[in-house]
Amino acid sequence: MVTTKLDIENEKLAKKYRPLLVLYPEIEDGSRRKDHYHPARERLGWPPLDQDYHPRDIRLILDHVWLRDRKGKPSREDVIDVMSINEVQYIDLIDGKGPKHVNKFWKVYAGIRNKDSILDEENKPLYGRKVYARVLRGTRWFENYISIQYWMAFFFDDWANVHEMDWEMVSVILKKTDKIEKPVACVYNAHVGSFRKWWDEVQKVDDDKNRNPEGLHPVAYIANGSHAAYFSDFPRYFCVAESYLKSALNTVLRITNVGKRFTDYVPSFEEGFKCFPDVELIPELDKNASDPEKRLWSEKWGWLNFNGKWGSPVELSFWERIIARCNVILRLYLIFQEPAREAGPPGPNTRRVCWEEPFEWVNLECFDAPETKPWIGEISKETI
Numbered sequence: 001m002v003t004t005k006l007d008i009e010n011e012k013l014a015k016k017y018r019p020l021l022v023l024y025p026e027i028e029d030g031s032r033r034k035d036h037y038h039p040a041r042e043r044l045g046w047p048p049l050d051q052d053y054h055p056r057d058i059r060l061i062l063d064h065v066w067l068r069d070r071k072g073k074p075s076r077e078d079v080i081d082v083m084s085i086n087e088v089q090y091i092d093l094i095d096g097k098g099p100k101h102v103n104k105f106w107k108v109y110a111g112i113r114n115k116d117s118i119l120d121e122e123n124k125p126l127y128g129r130k131v132y133a134r135v136l137r138g139t140r141w142f143e144n145y146i147s148i149q150y151w152m153a154f155f156f157d158d159w160a161n162v163h164e165m166d167w168e169m170v171s172v173i174l175k176k177t178d179k180i181e182k183p184v185a186c187v188y189n190a191h192v193g194s195f196r197k198w199w200d201e202v203q204k205v206d207d208d209k210n211r212n213p214e215g216l217h218p219v220a221y222i223a224n225g226s227h228a229a230y231f232s233d234f235p236r237y238f239c240v241a242e243s244y245l246k247s248a249l250n251t252v253l254r255i256t257n258v259g260k261r262f263t264d265y266v267p268s269f270e271e272g273f274k275c276f277p278d279v280e281l282i283p284e285l286d287k288n289a290s291d292p293e294k295r296l297w298s299e300k301w302g303w304l305n306f307n308g309k310w311g312s313p314v315e316l317s318f319w320e321r322i323i324a325r326c327n328v329i330l331r332l333y334l335i336f337q338e339p340a341r342e343a344g345p346p347g348p349n350t351r352r353v354c355w356e357e358p359f360e361w362v363n364l365e366c367f368d369a370p371e372t373k374p375w376i377g378e379i380s381k382e383t384i
Contacts, residue, residue: 019150061165068092094108151167184198
């Protein structure tokens with residue numbers, strides 16, 4: 001795709017405000033997966049894992065995809081071709097056997113230990129830590145606003161719910177004043193919700209990763225295993241998700257006893273692994289183009305056309321298949337499993353309102369972070 005002047009400007013903005021990610025250390029070569037819940041109350045206060053997956057270049061995912069009903073391991077190009085035309089409803093990772101074999105995912109990921117030293121044809125890290133940035137400029141009521149979405153691709157989700165692949169997102173909202181953009185708010189994804197906070201309340205760092213209220217990089221604390229993004233770090237005995245998860249999900253967690261065993265921990269700023277991920281700009285499409293082919297992503301971006309699941313569906317046992325004849329019973333059965341096995345998540349472009357109407361999404365579908373001041377008024381040229 002042709003790089004335009006606007007693309008260059010958008011890339012500068014995306015790099016200028018890219019978040020600082022605070023993560024647990026990455027899985028080491030030869031490491032073994034530990035239980036992701038506390039087996040005894042007396043152990044509360046220790047994180048459920050001391051290692052995790054980090055957001056990596058999408059090629060790490062594409063290079064480990066298996067396609068059902070096809071012999072042999074497909075090439076990355078074949079995978080992108082199949083995904084770009086939605087030839088399959090879902091993709092499999094590692095071996096096509098679903099998310100039940102959690103240890104295999106850890107082993108495969110740990111086996112790619114030197115991810116940063118494996119270079120591509122441009123002499124850049126093939127599987128480097130990366131975010132995919134999308135810069136959207138508002139129209140009409142939001143003509144003075146810019147939304148920068150940073151999409152992160154994780155290899156696996158290993159929490160109270162287990163599934164292949166994981167898409168998470170951090171967003172920065174800017175307002176243009178006299179040709180100068182000013183950050184006004186942030187939104188972080190966390191499980192079933194997305195939480196917003198005014199810019200002056202968000203923790204920030206400068207280019208040297210030092211805490212600085214005048215810094216331009218918001219700090220995102222990434223929860224161990226689930227990869228939910230939070231605005232703050234908390235003591236290790238505190239489940240950060242408790243105050244964020246809304247009443248409906250809280251009720252489910254407590255009824256199923258999951259809430260007592262599976263908790264969301266984030267690393268502290270001092271002890272966590274801190275990184276500025278590389279930023280790659282997602283090209284925008286010409287929605288008004290008469291040629292349908294110009295309204296689709298092509299070449300290496302073909303995976304963005306995919307509307308299916310980024311991971312295999314839940315593989316059912318014989319008895320689960322019997323139960324599956326009654327959908328309600330199956331749902332209850334799966335809820336009480338620990339951890340709950342799920343199908344892979346949908347891709348970024350399938351989240352229609354967030355993807356196509358980011359400002360309406362921030363105003364109407366996102367929640368106030370529990371520790372933030374009230375969201376007085378909406379983001380629009382009339383109120384801010």
